[in-house]
Amino acid sequence: MDKYCNNTWIQVVEMLESNAQRGLSSSECEARKNKYGTNKIGLPNGNRLSKNILGVFKQIHILIYFIITILLFIINFNNFKFVVLGFLIINIVALMYYNIRKDKEIGFLEKLNFATATVIRDGVQQIIKVEDILIGDIVVFKKDSLIPADIRIIKANNIKVDEKNITGEGFLKEKFESKISGGINSLSEMNNILFKGSVIKEGSGEGIVISIGNSTQLGRLLAMLTYASNRKNTLLNKVQKQWGKYLLYSFFMLIFGIIAVDLVKKDIGYLYNGFIIIGCLPIILIITLAVKYILQLFLKQDINIINFSTFDLINDINIMCLDKIGGITQEKMIVKKIFTSNEIFFAEDIKYTKDINTTRILDISLLCNNGIYNDEEENKGELEEIAYLEYAAKKKVYKSDLDKQNFRIIEIPMDFDKRMITVVNKIKRWYRANSRGNLDSILDRCTHIMIDGVEKEFTAEEKAKVKNIDIKFSAQGLITQAFAYRNFSYQPSTDENIESNMVFVGIIALENPLKDDIEDRVNKIKNSGIIPILFTEENKISAITTAKKARFIYKNEQVVSGIELDTLNSQELKDLLHKVRVFSRINPEIKSQIIALFNKDGYKISATGETLGDLPSLNLSNVGIAKGQPSLLVKKISDVYIKENYLDGFFKIKDYATKLSHNINRAFKGIYTLVLTQIITLFLSLMSEINQPLDISNILYTNIILSIPISLILLLKNGKNISGKEVVLRSILLSSIIFISTYILKDSSRYFISFLTISLGGIIFASFNSGISLRVSSIERKLMVISIILSIMFLGLIFMLKQIIITNNLMIISAIIIVSLIIFEILFKKWQNSLMR
Structure with missing residues (x-):
């Protein structure tokens, strides 16, 4: 692409064997189509509603939510079935939004293959299909034109273009037809190129097509984005599969439980509450909050996580x-040594203007320089350019002063093959081409050498000596650049070979410190x-x-x-x-x-x-x-x-990724402990004919509200591993406490006790397992305080709605439950620590 930017539009037209006035001829079109192909861009089936819906219903947890919703509507279970329906819809919409958002960047491209464009062929303007545009076509565009291919501008009349779809920049870019001098590091610097998919917002003009179809910048971007998206977005899929597995366990447990209870007794109505329990969990909200917090956490460390699945992929890097x-x-270079006039000088020993050779080499290093150096501001440019500017500044020599005396006329940029840059400057009545770059590239273009200010013929023996010096510098781990010049009595043009018959001045050796x-x-x-x-x-x-x-x-x-x-x-x-x-x-x-x-x-x-x-x-x-x-x-x-x-950033992500993988598993097991506790409680109460201690409001609060801070504590704060046996043990313990307390109380206070046990058990478990400090402020401590406050508020609500009377038995049982849960967690934590020793 650089060759189209750095050459005049006339040279580009000649390069592509076209004609700026007449365009391509009809006879050429078929041959070019066979040679280059069509301008049709290959698109993925993005933004298709049917594709997204099908993808969503492949997820196990969505299928389970769907089946549960249907069952609740078939048995005409109370109005809370609509809550489960709401959660199903929320999960489907959230996943579809995620998939659509991934496709949104490329979805607009559908219309590109079916648009039209105005071209000049056989000297006449014609409107043709975009897919029929060929390399070398002369395209005419005006305001609101959709650019059909990558185009080198030939004629520009105040053009302003929106190329957000290509570069991501939200502002309008001015474009022109002149060639660009110097190196090009990004698409946004290609101001004489119009990219396929961009839109003309102001002005008009003409241009020649340089790339079509999948060879355009847009085509390449699309291919890369699609490939990377399909291959790298793994973490959400793993999370969904893991949660689907837990839901599947619960669903089959309920189904078998319903069958077993139905064989013993016909009253299984309360057991349908189990579908509410596993159908009302805000997993999507928990994931969203966690992702937002983690991304912000890394942004504060100047690390922008673009693909959240990086936390999954990075653990496998080998x-x-x-x-x-x-x-x-380090990201800096330092001028250490200079070789000129057959001598090696230490950089600190050189005095500017004392010797013509050292003065000339220093001048060239500044004139062939596009960097910006300022002690108090951020420096810009290549590291060697900044090093030359910094070194010269220490010698009280400044690029701005030299540029005023040596007006820049032409710049021939550096490329990978040539590895040298040349700038032509006007110096009073004559002109000088100054070059710096790779030693071999410079030597190949030099016929003379400057020694003590005198230009002499550059012999093979002297070139060999220079190469030996360069090898010595390299053996010391120094990075070298060679410097040369050529004088002109006239203003040279880019059509002639400026970089020839040059005079070699010397070598600068730079250190890039470890x-x-x-x-x-x-x-x-x-x-x-x-x-x-x-x-x-x-x-x-x-x-x-x-x-x-x-x-x-x-x-x-x-x-x-x-x-x-x-x-x-x-x-x-x-x-x-x-x-x-x-x-x-x-x-x-x-x-x-x-x-x-x-x-x-x-x-x-x-x-x-x-x-x-x-x-x-x-x-x-x-x-x-x-x-x-x-x-x-x-x-x-x-x-x-x-x-x-x-x-450093890589290892920060890698270290956190290991914790995150561990904590995702802990969070799921923490939520599942609450779910399993409620399901076991349902079974125990039905099998023993004890009044049901869990009502719908209790279930909804525990699953929809309390589960959020508890799961976030486990997800964000690193803690001890939670085994499957521990989940079952805690669930049995909590449900047993509820069962025994309900058996003793046998009144409306059972709702209070069941909620106190589940909420307090979950909060204490998450806090102890995560090692939350009450003295140190943290997001986890805030979440713990929030969960306690919310639980107290809901307990007060239960008192009012159920008209619970505070009795001695209730107070004694509540105190025993609180103390028992705390003692259990302390003993369990000590037991875990002893196992780790």
């Missing part, structure tokens, strides 16, 4: 792809059962030195360069992966191929990225981490965004 900068080294605790970081990765793989932009020699200093590798053979990989086939590359731990200077295609091969072998991979070139790697990884200053497109493909210290 290969972690690290970028050297930010992974094992993180202070790098050995501990590497050991932490390895001790977690994860294989660290390092990707670095430095050359192989420097990569070996840096990796050994960090104790990342121990053998030189564990490092391989991109040039070595270019000659390997897939099988050879696969065989190499088992021993290589550092990859030096590999292109994005090879990086994504490496990740794909690891994936094929069953490894679970985490990868980081920041630029558009990282999209394939992020998409293929199981956990994609966006870092630094990524575009919105990169964020959409990623699972998590960590601006700085992404390695």
Whole structure:
């Protein structure tokens, strides 16, 4: 895409063999269609109501809710059957909303395949179907036009475009036809390109089609989003299956209980309350509240969890792809040494203007620089650019002053293959091309060398000496860039080979310091059962030195360069992966191929990225981490965004993920304890012909209101594991207390006792199990206080509605229950601690 931005529209038209005035000819169209295919974009069956409904009813818990609702309506159970119906509807709507929201970003694309567009063919404007648009077509657009393909603008009349669907940016972007000078890091910087799916909001113009169908940015984004969504959204499915399992146990228990009781006695009406018990649980609300809290918790740590299933996926990671900068080294560079005039100087010893060579190399480092440096503000640009600006500032030399004296005319940006940047500046009456970049790229373009301010012929022996110096710097773990220039007596144009016949000035060697605790970081990765793989932009020699200093590798053979990989086939590359731990200077295609091969072998991979070139790697990884200053497109493909210290962020997520998985299980068992207690109580009261101690209001309060704070305490606060036997034991204990108390009281106070036992039992259990401190403020302590206050309020309501009289027996039994529950939890906790020793 960069080649379309960095060239003039005339060059782009010539490149695509089209004609800006006449467009494509009829005879060309069929050949191009056969060569490039159609503009129809492949869409998933998103946003389909039937698909979403079918997906919802595949969930076990929804099926159980549905069956329970039907049974309650068939037996014409009291009006509370509508409450169960309400919960069924809420669960269905919530799940459908979740699925529809996932598809919403791409649902609008349905109309793209059936729209029309205006093109110029055979010199005449024609309206054709969008799917018939071809590469090289000249498209005419105006206000409210839906852009049918990726288009390089030829003519722009005050164009403002809404491209939120592509870049995610909510504001209108101004577009123009001029070429863009310099490197391009994101889609939002491509101001002479219109993307398929964007809308013209103001202005009009013409452009040439450069990409169609699935090759457009929108097509690629759609493919990645669909693939990632289908593969990575796992946590909700696991939660639904787990809850469905518990509901299934309860449902069959009730069915068998109804059959068993019916064989003994015909009065089983109260047993239908069991359907109310398992049909009125606000699981969706509990999940929503927990997710919101956890996301906010990580946002406070500058970690944006984009895909909540990251907490599920991250536990399976066994290969972690690290970028050297930010992974094992600090995100900064320092100018350490300068080689020029056949001498090596320490950076701190150089004085500006004292020597023409050192002055020239420093000037070039600032003129070929798009960075911004300010001691008091955030710096912007490549790390080496900021390093040059910082170094020059210490020498009292500033880029702004140089730019005023050396007016920038042309910039030839750096790319992956060339690895050098050139800027043409006007200096009084003449012009100078200043270049910096990879040593080999610079040397290939140099015919002369500056020594002590004099330009001399650059011999093969001198080039060999320069390369040896570069190797020495690399062996010290330093990162090098070479500098050169070329003078012109006239203003050069981009049509001529500016980057030739240049004069070599020297090399600047920069240090990228290791993180202070790098050995501990590497050991932490390895001790977690994860294989660290390092990707670095430095050359192989420097990569070996840096990796050994960090104790990342121990053998030189564990490092391989991109040039070595270019000659390997897939099988050879696969065989190499088992021993290589550092990859030096590999292109994005090879990086994504490496990740794909690891994936094929069953490894679970985490990868980081920041630029558009990282999209394939992020998409293929199981956990994609966006870092630094990524575009919105990169964020959409990623699972998590960590601006700085992404390695620390990774382990924060991983540590919490282990606790979360444990706590989800605890929360479900905590809720199930309440459910099972109520069901056992129903059975005991019916089998013994004791007055039913649970009425509907009691059940609804316990399940709909009290279950929320109790389950959130267990979900958010790490605590001890809850076994299945413990769930059954507690349920039997609580239901036995209710049964015995009801047998003794035999009046309306039984409703008070049953609620006191269940609510207090649940609160004490959650608080003791989670180790909540009464002295330290926390969300869990607030939830505990809320649950106590709500329970007291409901107990008071029971007193009023049931007209309960406070008797000595009631007070004594209540006190015994409270003390017994507290003693039980204390003893049980001590027993658990003794088992762990």
